[in-house]
Amino acid sequence: MTDTAPSITREQTARVQTARVQTTRVHTALFAEVTQKLRLRAKELLESGEVVSVIGWEAGRFENQTTPAFITDANKVDRLIFNEYCANTLGKYVLSEKLDGKVAVCVRGCESRGINRMISDNQLKRSEVYLLGLPCPGMVESPEVSHASEPSHAPEASSKLLSKCAFCTHRQPVVFDEYLGTCEATDETLGGLIPKPIDPSERFSDVEELEALSLDERNAYFEKLYNNCIRCYACREVCPCCTCRECFVDQARAGWQGKQNNLEENRFYNLTRVFHIGDRCVECGECERVCPMELPLMKINRKMVKDLTTLFSVPEAGLDSETISPLNTYDVADLEEYL
Amino acid sequence: MQLSKERVDAFLAELNQAVRVYVPARGEAVSSFARYGQGTEPAFDLVNTDMPPKDMLFPQTEKMYRYGLDDEGKPFVDATFDADEVVLFGVRPCDMRSIECMDDVFLTRGFIDEYYETRRQKLTTFALACTAPAPTCFCDSMGLNAGQAPAADVLLKDVGAAWQLAAQSEKGAALLGKYKGFFDESDVQDAGAKNSDSVSCTLKVDMDGVKEKLDQMFDHPLWEDITKKCLTCGTCTYVCPTCYCFDISQSNRMKIGERYRCWDSCMFSVYSEMAGGHNPRADKLSRVRQRFMHKLCFFEDRYGKSLCVGCGRCIQKCPVALDISCLIDDIGAAELAPVALAGEKGAGDGKH
Amino acid sequence: MANTKTANSKAANIEIEHGCAREATVRQGLVPQLCTVKSISHETSDVMSLRISTFDGRRPFDCKPGQTAMVSLLPFGECMFCVSAQGEDYLEFTIKRVGYVTEQLHALSVGDTVGLRGPFGNWFPYESLKGRDVLFVGGGIGLAPLRSLITYMLDNRASYGRIDLVYSGSKPSDLVYLQDLQEAWPQQPNMHVHLSVYRESSDWDGAVAYTAPFLEGLGISATGKVAVLCGGPSLFRTCSASLEKMGFALEDIITTLEMRMKCGVGKCGRCNVGGKYICLDGPVFSMAELKTLPGSVH
Numbered sequence: 001m002t003d004t005a006p007s008i009t010r011e012q013t014a015r016v017q018t019a020r021v022q023t024t025r026v027h028t029a030l031f032a033e034v035t036q037k038l039r040l041r042a043k044e045l046l047e048s049g050e051v052v053s054v055i056g057w058e059a060g061r062f063e064n065q066t067t068p069a070f071i072t073d074a075n076k077v078d079r080l081i082f083n084e085y086c087a088n089t090l091g092k093y094v095l096s097e098k099l100d101g102k103v104a105v106c107v108r109g110c111e112s113r114g115i116n117r118m119i120s121d122n123q124l125k126r127s128e129v130y131l132l133g134l135p136c137p138g139m140v141e142s143p144e145v146s147h148a149s150e151p152s153h154a155p156e157a158s159s160k161l162l163s164k165c166a167f168c169t170h171r172q173p174v175v176f177d178e179y180l181g182t183c184e185a186t187d188e189t190l191g192g193l194i195p196k197p198i199d200p201s202e203r204f205s206d207v208e209e210l211e212a213l214s215l216d217e218r219n220a221y222f223e224k225l226y227n228n229c230i231r232c233y234a235c236r237e238v239c240p241c242c243t244c245r246e247c248f249v250d251q252a253r254a255g256w257q258g259k260q261n262n263l264e265e266n267r268f269y270n271l272t273r274v275f276h277i278g279d280r281c282v283e284c285g286e287c288e289r290v291c292p293m294e295l296p297l298m299k300i301n302r303k304m305v306k307d308l309t310t311l312f313s314v315p316e317a318g319l320d321s322e323t324i325s326p327l328n329t330y331d332v333a334d335l336e337e338y339l
Numbered sequence: 340m341q342l343s344k345e346r347v348d349a350f351l352a353e354l355n356q357a358v359r360v361y362v363p364a365r366g367e368a369v370s371s372f373a374r375y376g377q378g379t380e381p382a383f384d385l386v387n388t389d390m391p392p393k394d395m396l397f398p399q400t401e402k403m404y405r406y407g408l409d410d411e412g413k414p415f416v417d418a419t420f421d422a423d424e425v426v427l428f429g430v431r432p433c434d435m436r437s438i439e440c441m442d443d444v445f446l447t448r449g450f451i452d453e454y455y456e457t458r459r460q461k462l463t464t465f466a467l468a469c470t471a472p473a474p475t476c477f478c479d480s481m482g483l484n485a486g487q488a489p490a491a492d493v494l495l496k497d498v499g500a501a502w503q504l505a506a507q508s509e510k511g512a513a514l515l516g517k518y519k520g521f522f523d524e525s526d527v528q529d530a531g532a533k534n535s536d537s538v539s540c541t542l543k544v545d546m547d548g549v550k551e552k553l554d555q556m557f558d559h560p561l562w563e564d565i566t567k568k569c570l571t572c573g574t575c576t577y578v579c580p581t582c583y584c585f586d587i588s589q590s591n592r593m594k595i596g597e598r599y600r601c602w603d604s605c606m607f608s609v610y611s612e613m614a615g616g617h618n619p620r621a622d623k624l625s626r627v628r629q630r631f632m633h634k635l636c637f638f639e640d641r642y643g644k645s646l647c648v649g650c651g652r653c654i655q656k657c658p659v660a661l662d663i664s665c666l667i668d669d670i671g672a673a674e675l676a677p678v679a680l681a682g683e684k685g686a687g688d689g690k691h
Numbered sequence: 692m693a694n695t696k697t698a699n700s701k702a703a704n705i706e707i708e709h710g711c712a713r714e715a716t717v718r719q720g721l722v723p724q725l726c727t728v729k730s731i732s733h734e735t736s737d738v739m740s741l742r743i744s745t746f747d748g749r750r751p752f753d754c755k756p757g758q759t760a761m762v763s764l765l766p767f768g769e770c771m772f773c774v775s776a777q778g779e780d781y782l783e784f785t786i787k788r789v790g791y792v793t794e795q796l797h798a799l800s801v802g803d804t805v806g807l808r809g810p811f812g813n814w815f816p817y818e819s820l821k822g823r824d825v826l827f828v829g830g831g832i833g834l835a836p837l838r839s840l841i842t843y844m845l846d847n848r849a850s851y852g853r854i855d856l857v858y859s860g861s862k863p864s865d866l867v868y869l870q871d872l873q874e875a876w877p878q879q880p881n882m883h884v885h886l887s888v889y890r891e892s893s894d895w896d897g898a899v900a901y902t903a904p905f906l907e908g909l910g911i912s913a914t915g916k917v918a919v920l921c922g923g924p925s926l927f928r929t930c931s932a933s934l935e936k937m938g939f940a941l942e943d944i945i946t947t948l949e950m951r952m953k954c955g956v957g958k959c960g961r962c963n964v965g966g967k968y969i970c971l972d973g974p975v976f977s978m979a980e981l982k983t984l985p986g987s988v989h
Contacts, residue, residue, distance in 0.1 A: 009367045060660045061542075062474060067660035068568045088659055096623075097567070148473040148655050149370070149387040228368060230390075230399065232604070234572035234658050250609045253791045259588045259601050261399040290658030292389070292574045294368040404722050406765045406806075414765070414804040418722040448712040449971050450720040450956035557985035584960030587721075587953045591766045598765075600721075600954075603961070611961050613951045614770065614790025617924065625986075632985070633963070640966025641712075 005220030031083045037180040039077045046074040052101035056080040064142045108136035109170035113282035113318030114240035123243045133176030137194045138165035164285025204306040226266040235287035241277045279327045282318035341501040350521040358424040386473040391580030400601040407595035422458040428465040433478045433650040435488035437580035443642040466491030470533035475651030477542040486535035499531030544667040553636035566624040568659045573604035575653035706819045712971045720956040723806025734867040737788040742781040756839040760809025768792040771952040773836035785835035811955045815840040824852035830922035854882040859902040863895045903929035913938035920946045941979035
């Protein structure tokens with residue numbers, strides 16, 4: 001780790017973020033309408049017995065904060081809310097919740113791609129979930145809680161898009177059983193309410209910044225990044241790709257992963273996870289959002305996505321549940337330049 | 340005795356010549372206690388650092404001893420251990436209380452932990468009384484006073500252009516005596532003085548009877564509700580200033596190995612898994628319950644105080660907003676029904 | 692068999708010492724003492740007994756029946772075991788091959804170096820058991836901790852009443868300390884060994900039954916007796932119920948527990964049941980005590 005290493009703050013993505021900062025509070029009407037529809041449908045689904053649980057969000061203790069909600073009682077659907085602070089991507093919760101029966105879950109672009117991911121990975125059957133599609137204008141940071149210890153919060157901070165949403169290419173759900181939005185589910189601008197998702201030319205701008213660094217600078221960057229990791233494994237727990245029954249980290253007997261917190265072990269954990277996710281990342285960005293050390297974990301994932309996209313022209317992951325991910329296929333016509 | 344804010348840097352720089360001085364500082368990503376100097380800008384305005392100062396006494400990874408074969412091929416264990424003199428400058432009352440909790444764990448009840456003891460004896464603490472708690476702070480509900488830190492060697496209070504210094508231990512008095520040239524004897528408060536005598540947190544919880552209620556809530560359905568959203572990641576345990584559970588493991592290079600201990604989390608499934616695969620806390624609920632019961636009930640059984648100091652870090656950092664203050668409210672509101680013991684499986688196993 | 696001890700009529704309460712955690716006194720704790728393997732005996736296909744001495748041939752430390760120690764194989768790790776027996780110049784550990792470290796321990800040879808730290812935890816209440824009849828109930832490797840107390844009682848035979856041992860294994864070749872079970876112990880005065888296996892076997896002409904029904908069918912009276920129980924989760928569950936059914940008071944059922952342990956000295960946190968650490972406050976508890984701990988039984 002050197003003092004001259006490139007910064008590891010997520011603010012590096014500012015070029016994209018600043019371009020997309022917007023006051024989402026104008027979407028109040030949209031959120032109110034969707035919340036009403038959501039409560040109504042949740043009640044009907046629970047009362048009819050079609051589902052045993054509805055996964056959504058409810059208000060947290062603090063203003064501008066939400067928390068995942070698991071509604072099993074039709075009389076409690078009014079706890080459900082949908083607003084610009086619904087930061088949690090909920091898809092992975094169905095894996096534990098479905099054990100009691102069919103589950104309804106709110107899906108935006110990120111959740112729906114995660115659901116497809118889990119279906120492709122044989123973790124979930126489409127018939128086990130009922131997908132309530134929601135239109136998403138992008139979620140904003142809630143620094144009132146996450147940065148509560150800072151003596152002052154810049155007011156503009158609370159209208160800043162989450163970094164994961166700044167890079168989102170599919171805000172609208174790509175799969176659902178019903179859609180609770182006010183526009184066409186294919187309309188990524190939500191009927192003109194928000195700008196189009198990130199322009200393809202900008203999409204990998206942060207990765208390009210990384211690629212432009214010298215080898216030494218890049219090494220210093222990643223060393224600093226992984227030196228700051230505390231290995232809480234929040235990134236793993238929240239990831240819709242991380243569904244191994246037993247993670248390599250926990251295979252104590254095999255001893256792949258040492259328990260020390262140091263650069264070698266932290267780098268081993270993070271890079272192994274990145275490679276294991278490989279071509280399956282649906283770019284929900286939850287790993288980066290949940291990181292308590294606020295590390296820009298998506299950067300290397302997005303480097304993988306960029307290479308797959310630009311070198312092999314493969315579609316983005318999780319847009320459907322049938323496409324076999326590129327590293328799972330083999331074709332004798334594949335270009336093998338080094339052979 | 341006062342330390343003018345203009346002279347803080349001079350004092351810390353001088354002190355840093357003799358000992359390792361750590362101050363709250365903003366890092367590129369999160370804030371923590373960082374070594375003074377080397378470009379570190381102290382951030383005394385931070386209510387709390389994102390990461391607690393517990394690694395000063397209990398590093399995330401700590402070498403315990405080396406072992407292996409010496410030049411003559413004879414096995415050896417080398418447990419030489421020493422620590423640097425450290426001054427923790429600007430630690431908050433809640434974090435000071437967390438050090439009291441760790442003192443209880445590592446220095447009492449049967450065994451004294453020598454690693455901790457060595458670091459603890461070489462640590463001098465300057466606590467900074469709080470004047471404006473964060474919205475997530477609730478230390479005064481946990482029996483603390485945000486303006487006091489009785490366990491600190493020196494207490495600092497903001498009196499405007501200076502900090503009022505009060506030695507609270509011999510160690511603190513000796514250190515202040517040694518550097519008295521930096522201090523003046525005035526006790527002037529100017530208009531910028533901040534009140535730290537009757538600071539009140541906005542977030543309140545009612546701890547009255549919570550422990551006694553938890554004694555009867557091991558099998559309460561409340562745990563099922565909070566378990567659903569918990570990811571069982573280690574965030575809350577690692578940002579917690581009092582979570583002290585550790586694992587012991589080793590790394591080997593050729594003929595020399597090193598046994599170390601490292602932070603562990605009761606949230607991880609392997610935490611309590613035994614050789615042969617049996618795990619008394621195999622399910623997520625048992626682990627979530629274990630953490631909160633340990634904080635609010637079991638620790639009190641053993642050490643007579645709560646293991647939660649109300650610093651609010653877990654509230655800030657939990658990825659799913661699982662809020663311990665809400666849980667305390669829920670415990671307070673929970674109805675106690677006589678329920679059959681379901682219990683953790685197999686804690687009553689035979690040896691081996 | 693007639694009871695020869697009159698003490699039973701006014702049996703003293705069993706008092707289990709939990710004072711290990713009372714105050715800080717001991718500094719040594721986490722660093723092992725290097726010792727050497729004195730002898731190895733193979734009990735079954737996956738159980739062996741390891742006798743460990745200091746390099747100069749002494750007993751590594753004194754311990755009371757039921758106490759535990761951390762055995763470490765330096766490059767591989769450490770495991771907590773109950774001291775199953777001790778002699779003038781050794782401590783004995785009976786170790787089943789169940790995981791990574793125990794597998795490595797099984798590969799040891801006489802003269803190899805191991806690390807040892809202890810003694811840890813409390814002990815069987817051998818003082819307050821004086822004058823009492825004792826019923827031991829164990830299964831498989833669960834006999835190892837019981838053996839330390841049985842041996843102690845046999846060494847101080849006059850102080851104790853009748854001894855019954857009810858012991859089972861899946862098959863005859865799973866029974867540990869076979870020589871003791873079949874030859875040495877049955878010859879001891881007023882000691883009765885009752886063996887069963889779970890499955891019929893051509894080399895077994897004894898009882899075939901699970902431990903709990905076998906125990907209940909022996910017609911052993913609970914009057915004046917204390918039971919000491921150790922076995923795996925299902926044996927523990929079923930036999931503790933049997934003992935209660937047979938009329939044993941909860942205070943008179945004593946057991947020794949197992950949890951995953953790392954430090955052994957009540958610091959690392961993982962072996963708790965409620966507010967108690969098994970390594971330090973235990974491993975020995977009475978059933979009456981266990982019932983006060985959250986989630987510890989059934």
